[in-house]
Amino acid sequence: MNPTHVARVLALAVSCLISVPSIFAHEETGERMATAARALIDSVEGDALDRLQREFGENRKNWHFVPRKRDGLVLAEMDETQRGLGLELLRQGLSEQGVRTVEDIRELEAVLQILEGPDRNFERDSEDYHFWIFGEPGAEIWAWRFEGHHASINATVVKGEGVSMTPTFLGANPAEVPTGERRGFRALPKEEDLAFELVESFDAEQRKKAIFDTKAPRDIFTGAHRKAKPLPIEGIAFDELTAVQGELLFAIVDCYLSRNRLDIRDVALARIQEDGWSSVRFGWAGPVDRSKGNYYFVQGKRFLIEYDNTQNGNNHIHCVWREFDGDFGEDLIKAHRDAHQH
Numbered sequence: 001m002n003p004t005h006v007a008r009v010l011a012l013a014v015s016c017l018i019s020v021p022s023i024f025a026h027e028e029t030g031e032r033m034a035t036a037a038r039a040l041i042d043s044v045e046g047d048a049l050d051r052l053q054r055e056f057g058e059n060r061k062n063w064h065f066v067p068r069k070r071d072g073l074v075l076a077e078m079d080e081t082q083r084g085l086g087l088e089l090l091r092q093g094l095s096e097q098g099v100r101t102v103e104d105i106r107e108l109e110a111v112l113q114i115l116e117g118p119d120r121n122f123e124r125d126s127e128d129y130h131f132w133i134f135g136e137p138g139a140e141i142w143a144w145r146f147e148g149h150h151a152s153i154n155a156t157v158v159k160g161e162g163v164s165m166t167p168t169f170l171g172a173n174p175a176e177v178p179t180g181e182r183r184g185f186r187a188l189p190k191e192e193d194l195a196f197e198l199v200e201s202f203d204a205e206q207r208k209k210a211i212f213d214t215k216a217p218r219d220i221f222t223g224a225h226r227k228a229k230p231l232p233i234e235g236i237a238f239d240e241l242t243a244v245q246g247e248l249l250f251a252i253v254d255c256y257l258s259r260n261r262l263d264i265r266d267v268a269l270a271r272i273q274e275d276g277w278s279s280v281r282f283g284w285a286g287p288v289d290r291s292k293g294n295y296y297f298v299q300g301k302r303f304l305i306e307y308d309n310t311q312n313g314n315n316h317i318h319c320v321w322r323e324f325d326g327d328f329g330e331d332l333i334k335a336h337r338d339a340h341q342h
Contacts (some may be wrong), residue, residue: 022243026267029093037144043082048077051073052131053132066226074129076128076149089144089146094259117301140336141336147169149198152224154167154168165260170259172317173316175252191307197248198252211283214286279301281296293314302324
């Protein structure tokens with residue numbers, strides 16, 4: 001069997017081991033999210049409630065991952081009970097690994113506070129992270145977001161259709177802590193290591209196809225755009241990989257999806273399976289050198305992963321999972337409205 005065919009078979013075999021996703025699992029997740037969100041709403045009042053709960057509209061798409069003024073219910077003002085309820089909401093969308101990664105990213109703010117010193121451009125605060133709930137939990141369509149510097153988790157729940165968890169952005173500055181008690185700590189190690197392992201395994205012909213630029217872009221191409229568009233870059237196709245390389249590309253995709261609860265991850269992987277792994281492509285920009293700035297993408301028919309590490313002396317990671325039609329649950333909302341036209 002051709003090595004590229006072996007790669008496809010192996011990757012698909014791995015994906016087939018995943019529990020079969022169902023709308024019922026998604027419905028249960030949506031219900032748990034609604035219960036957790038309602039409990040958080042009931043724990044606050046007055047101005048805090050106004051900042052937490054908003055109407056469901058385009059304002060739910062006003063997301064970003066940079067330090068900026070935000071107006072949600074902020075961790076710094078939440079008591080222990082409220083913080084526990086907020087964490088429970090996060091756990092209904094993220095896996096334990098995903099929750100831990102978000103906590104690691106928050107804790108890097110204290111590291112930045114020391115590294116940048118008194119002349120820093122931004123105040124670094126691990127408590128400056130916010131919750132919003134858009135609409136009424138348990139309604140036909142509603143949403144929530146958790147966001148601060150280098151973390152933006154966006155969830156949309158559509159009754160009868162499922163749960164969307166995109167866009168999901170995570171970043172790390174520093175990518176590797178250079179000094180102090182946490183020296184050597186990395187909040188996003190797999191996102192970097194798996195991609196380097198893949199690109200370092202390419203032969204000369206594969207590198208010609210995969211590496212589309214010798215210099216990495218300064219940031220991810222999609223930024224914080226409200227709608228992501230497919231990148232007009234070919235890269236190397238899944239079918240052009242060896243068996244081991246195919247497993248590595250699968251592992252990169254799963255690294256991003258495993259931040260979510262198991263049923264949400266499984267549905268996303270099943271959609272890739274449905275489209276065919278042959279539609280998935282990988283692209284790289286920059287030198288194949290960990291000390292230099294680097295960028296990569298993984299793109300399929302419906303999704304885009306972007307990773308960039310070029311800022312702050314190539315020690316500052318931005319990475320994101322986007323869906324072209326599914327960000328903010330737009331595909332689920334359309335399906336719901338199409339099914340309930342009067």
